[in-house]
Amino acid sequence: MPIRRANPVDSLYADLAEYDLVVTPDAPLARAIDRRLDRPHFGTFATTPRLLAAGRRERAEDRLAFLELVEETDHDWKAIAYAVGNVLQCWEHRGSLDAILEYDAYVDDVTREVVERLRTLPTTSKRLTEYEIDGDRSVAVVGYDRLTALERSVLPDAFDRVDLFTDGAFDHPPFQVFESTTDIVTALLDAVSERNAGRVAVVLDGGSRYSSLAESALEAADVPFYGGPGFADDPHHRAFVRLLRLGSRGSDVTVGEVEPLLSRLDVDVPVDDREKRLAAVESPELAWVRAFRDAVADRTFSEALDAYERETGVELARFDEELRALGIADELVTDQGVDRLAYYLRTYEVPVDRENEGVLLADAKSSAYVDRPVVFHLGMEEGWTHSAPRRPWVDAETQFERYVADFQRLLQSGDRQYYLVRDTAGGEPVTPCLYLGDLLDAEFDRFSDLDSVEHRRRARATGTGFDREPLGVDPETVETVSQSSLNSYVNSPRDYFFGRLLDSPDQERFVEGNLFHDFAEFYVNHPDAVAAADTAELVDLMLDAAAPFGSADDETLRRRKYRIGMELIASYLDENGPQSDEFLTPSSGRGTNRFAEHFDEPVDSPLTERWFEDSSLGVKGKIDLVRGPTRLLDYKSGSRKRPSRVVASSAVDPPTDTPNFQAALYLTYYRTLRPDEQLEFTFFHFLEPMADVIAGDADLDDALATVTYHPRTFDEYVASRDAYEALLDGYTDCRETFDDLGYAAYREAVAELSFPDTREKDELRASEFAAAFTAAVDAGTSSDVDAEKGSDQAIRELNGVRKRAFFREDLDAFESFVDERLGELNERRAGAERFPVAGREGGPNYRRVDHRDLLLEGSR
Template identity: 55%
Template sequence: MLFKQSKSIDRLYQEVTDYDLVIVPDSPLADALNRRLERSHFGPFAITPRRLATRRRETAEDRTAFLEVIDETELSWKQIAYTVGNVLQCWEYEGTADGIFEYEAFDTPATRTVVDIIDSLQTSSRLLADYEIDVGSDESIAVVGERQLTNLERSILPTEYDSIDRFTDTPVEMPPFRIFESPAAIVDAVLDSVTRENATDIAIVLDAGSEYSPLVESALETAGIPYYGGPGFMDQRDHRAFVQLLRCTTAGSDTRVRSVKPLLTCLGATVSVEHDEKCLSDVDDSEVDWLQEFTSRANELTFAEALNAYEDRTGRTLEAFRDELENLDVLEESMTPKAIDQLTFYLETYDVPIDRDNEGVLLADAKSASFVDRPVVFYLGLDERWTHDSPNRPWVDRDEEYERNIEGFQSLLQSGVDQYYLVQDSAGGSPVTPCLYFEDLLETDFERFSDLESIRHTRPDRTVDNGFETEPLTADVEPKSVETISQSSLNAYANSPRDYFFGRLVETPDKHYFAEGNLFHDFAEFVVNHPEAVDDDRLEEVVEVMIEETRAFHRNVDIETRRTRYRIGLETICEYLDEHAPSDTTFLTPSSGWGRNFFAEYFDRTVDSPVTERWFEDESLGLNGKIDLVQSPTQLVDFKSGRRNTASQVTKHASIETPSDRPNFQAVLYLTYWRHQQPDERLAFTFFHFLETIDDVVSGDASLEDCLTTVTYHPIAFDEFVQSRSVFDALCEDAANDCNKTFSKTCYETYLTVFDSHEIPRTRDADEMAASPFGEALVERMIDDVGDYKYVKNGCVQAFRHLCGYRTEGYFVEDLDNFERFIDEQLAELNRYRRGEDRFPVAGRAGEPNYRYVNNRDMLLTDSRSARDDAQTDSATSATERKPEVSR
């Protein structure tokens, strides 16, 4: 990979050492040349135009101009910032402050007001516009990288000077890209090469807004390695936290605990994960008392009083923030929503200068620097975020701007003696696009870094050398095996074993649908035990209790909607239990109940019926679970607050042969367990979706049947079942019209003759059954017996659909036998992962997880590390092949 060679700093110095004054485009280059000056020199040697004109270090004049203008106008802060930016930018390109008036769209009263103010200030642009280089007859001037100077900067140049190109005509070989699997792996590689002793020899160039910035900063801090050039004013933890504290006062009642977790941490408050989804104002926890009290009285405070309160709470002072509030003249201003919005806008728009200790590793922003003066330079990322956004203004020549940026990019990539380009080839399963400047520099087609000269790096072995050494245990520890699994765990495991694994390790916050579902379930159990205790008045009381228990999850504007929802759900539960009260409980052993029941405690009653909330754990089957209601010896009921599925959808999502991307094994798992309690019985498992008809209830057209989905278990093999007289009678009477007409004209014995010569296929697809030898034989037999009529052929098609319907809407002996074997296989596989024989995979039974049902999405890598490792060659070398020397 070749591109135009940038002159080394030492060569550049040799070319300009004899000049009296050297004009350069950026401060790092000027500082580097000045450090190499080996002779006495009066006045500046290498210097930027702005520093030469102002005789001071360069500052962000847009911020200083903004601070001046807000004191002298009544314009809004956003309008001032926009206009100041336009005026200074146009001045840079046009060379005069009033050059912006040449563009009609920008010639506005606000612009004229700002120009009048800025033109009278001693900004660097004003000083630069008025400055002329006083050249003596014997003084010589060199200009390095003249193309990178703006028109305003060129305006100070004398008529005679020598232009020094930063590049040679000789192409240079670019180092290969070093491809790593993640940003963390890249930072690890850098840290392997950096020590406190060699920190001053190293620079790290990155996009300041990327994930690399916080990773590098925290890694250097953890290692105790000094650095500078990184975090800004708003990167300081307390500054961010105080601004978030201010924002909390205007965010309203919908502010969730999860959104203020960083602030609570800074305040020294530890709040349980279970409260994350709740509204801050409604959380009952002493840890948030201070924040709740502060937000309730914030409109009475000034910024100074709020800052004092924060400092008193944390025990830390924010002097720099106080000084900035004074600069803005808002310290004693009341904290109105407008004032808070203005302050937040200012801090998001401008970089507030901070004092830095210029020692240690240099962190350079890829979009701000064109040169770094360090022997060893690491470049992190090098992706499309390194591309500059050229200003979209009429005074900007975008082609010229692009050339200026690409020259700076070329120079930056060749800074130092040793350069290391550390990149990712893919992220989130998609290729990482290299910086767009490479298209012009390399003149070759590519889409990702691996298309160019590159070296892949594996994850470093932390068990050797200076990594994290492992200490063997004194005795072997056998991991505890999982003996039984619940339907919810099986669903999670089938979707993504790794998500299931993290779900066992990580706490998750309470969700409103969990809280509501638990209350509905407790109410249903209470009604079963005490049906006489629930009348209209008590129902209203229950609604209000549920509102109070779930209020923390909902906005105030949603409370009435939830109240209606709860009332309808409770009424539907009462209606169902009134019509389907449990019939026989004598076959059940007494149950100690399952946990606590909220309404039993609230109404001071007991819930000890053996038919409700019945826990089971069967190690011989490997199953555990909790049955909401045993309605009869052969009927189980589960209360659901979610959307209703049909019976065919239920069996489809529990399919073993064709895994679903929405796995749900509840019905088949419970029926498998219950058939061992009620052997040789026809069983039914009913999902009662008590909120399914909420819209119909409101419109007055609800039916309880629309809430029910029942899956049936037939204690017989499917091929035996379809030969039964009851199935034949159903084909004659309960199927579609042509089917009834056809089979009512034949006899049961004729129907059975087909089974004598052909086996019915085990399929849920009617077309597949029709195309099978059995299906063809049945059609042929019906035509022979009834006649070659169109309705006969169509009736057979309807019969196939009816027969397949038994398979799609229920289970037979072989189905549950297969499910028992499936459970044994899944537990064996799960325990193999638990023993560490292999990693928990991300992909589930249906392939890539359905991320709608993943609970720990941020913990799942979307590509296979093992696949990447297989692709990595043994010739890949480490980024630490040669550690930088401490001294040069």
């Protein structure tokens, strides 16, 4: 069905002017009609049934009933709130207080007590039940079908109905499609000023980012507004509840977790400390918070609030009133008490005094009409759709029709309407409000499928991107990238960009990883010093360094982890340590080493922590250990990955959604030093055998993952003696077949063949290579072997080698890939275009981004 045209307020007033009383379904419409009153009128002219019955100061009856019952009963607060909500809702839809008692599934002792208490409380519903409009007055009801059964009960026997809609259709304005929520709020701010604020309304989802962004933007621009954040959203109210919760968090709470609270206390937290435990950070600014946390269990809620007010210099009298209304002001702060307080603030809207001036912020799900000349509708997404009450006393179909009718009226509020929306979020299409699907005669999945206008950021002459004033400074060129930077950039260029702009906090896994690296480096240089040292002393050294990230409860587990990790590293190096460094040039080393400082010994071997940077290749990095002229090693504290997984993660055409280019990057550099030699890169996952160590049957080989670089193409490798020997060490039929064939005949069989690019087993079996190879092998072997099966196993074995190793063409392609990414990166740094969220193959993989909250958009 099309969007029905709403009856304009001026037209409504023309039809209603001669009546004594006009009843409307919502207060904003009543006020709009009242404002058009052009003749003297005694008493109320336009109003809602609830305002008519309750007077001009209607109170939230659900909160009133809840507070009364909390004070007079010992029932659980959630049970009270649940029962109050059910009783009032059933009363609204059935018109009778006792109607709830007809539904056995919703009746219990709490419900019965709520019903009896509501008989005497001066709620609006009770007044509606008792009120009746004087039959001598001429009454018009606007939108009768929007009134509930209880609201209709006040109407006289005779009244006239006026429809909210006309017979015409509403030709809605186009959707203005922006790239992000930030762009939408910026566009709003461009149109609103302090001078015109009183003529503007903004309709949005009150629980969405639009709400907080719009409020912050208007406040920063000194544009007055009202209808925004409620009592529970007050920053100091939220901070106080957070502070109360610290009492139950123990010593594990981190500085970052209380950062919103600290901002209310004007405490600036260093980035490095955000992941550390609050108790472990020695800072005078944090002393008050720690002292409050330690003493809060001995304070009442009122005393805790007084302490917060003294520290912040603010007065929270309204919050104190709520504590007293709830009857908990003089109770000691407990976990249960804080949970109940937080539940109350989440459940009920506490009234606040507002200055009704400036831009009106209206919640899309609680408004049906906004009386402002200019109305901006922000978002219009799925969050605008109501969740219909699932109760037997609610007619779901009728309720849905009410929601759709309200939505249609809301779309037409104002003389001018602007629909500001976005098309994608996080790389996925944004789902428009579901009501649009019932109202628009079009098939659509996103806003751009409808009548819309795209708003992209203005382009510079050199390409797309921000239009900014030239600074007269040439951008710095990035000449080399590390493997971690390349991983980040390929996954999400914008995440990489923010990583360059923002400092990252110290994190437990990195701190522990660095400690193990320091130990390994020191052990290579001074094994005798470690052997002579007390292991417990070394564990203490690591424990002290990582203390800000752990609690006393897990100290025993940490000690075991650190001891076993050091023992496994030492055992590996004892068996596989480098014998000589004569093949390397001296190295001055980079950074500090905690163990070297502890023992007061240098770590200056060129074999450990060897830094490299090659601008001709565009790569840089640090090799943990050079085991020999052709063997490199990297320590990893995480779980072991198979060599095939390591190679697969280094793919460049296309990259995977879990890119990891470390092995490829290090081998690319190192082959320039040993250009014609076979190289090995080994990941030593030294914590992998921990469980086996505890069980007494550890095998260090289970912790190793080695990938090989062959200084030849894969086709050259296939024809080599090495490949032939690999087949002789393979499956049974493969071994028998190629032992019978011999190396000379094997080399001749593959000399003119090229191994397919695919790595899929079925595609390899169906390839021309497989057919020609099998025929040649069959012709060169005796009938005693199964040449067909042996050939099939050989192809699988050769493909397995390719999956586990790098060949010349692989690293050549990687060099080109790095060069292309550097060129692309530097163009973006120079302003040719924005750093996109998505990498080359879409995405990003959000499990691998570091700044998720800053990645608001898709690939554009």
